[in-house]
Amino acid sequence: MGLMGTISRHLDALIGPGVMLLYPLYASMRAIESPTPLDDQQWLTYWMLYSLITLFELSCWKLLQWFPLWPYMKLVFCLWLVLPIFNGAAYIHENYVRKYVKIGSYVSPGYTEEQRKVLQMMTLDARKSVEQYIEKYGPEAFARVIKVAQKEVRKQQAR
Known part of the structure; x- marks a missing residue:
């Protein structure tokens, strides 16, 4: 197995930073400069979900170290969130966040x-x-x- 075995065992460490950090960073900078808010929604939702995953990892690291598939599951989930063919983060925002979280619906009582x-x-x-x-x-x-x-x-x- 040699080199190929080593690469496959550490695939998450090789691809992960590019998929989970570099590309989303680049796409977020492009979204800031674009006139449409649709890509802003995709990338803001991605960063929110990535933060939740990171918080989960930091909180449960002792448990996750016993689960060897976790890094690969995280990589596949982040690929789904990031890749434009799927736009998973926008899907989660449209189908879950927008339905169940009503942020911004408060209006000052000073109006009729x-x-x-x-x-x-x-x-x-x-x-x-x-x-x-x-x-x-x-x-x-x-x-x-x-x-x-x-x-x-x-x-x-x-x-």
Whole structure:
């Protein structure tokens, strides 16, 4: 077996840093510079999951040293998370994180009930823009915008 046996036994140590750190680092830098938020979601979710895996490893290292397949399982899972053909991190975000974790749904009680409902339906970026608009023009201007939007919705429904 010689050289091939040694390489296969240490495959996780040879490929792991490139797959789990170097490529995600490069892709994250590209995502920061790109105009679309879709790749940001992929890479932020990847780093969150990688951090959880690392925390798990640090917490359970005595148990994991008795499980010889762990490094290979971690490598395969990280390949699934990272490779663009799978986009596993984005899949986990869409199917689990977004469904069960409701971060950012809090809206200040300083708004009317109607305004809070509208703000809760928006993405965080849109909400920031609306809150800046409210700071600049006041809550009455936002109320007028909501009324105009409601009239347009009623017109569309009447057709």
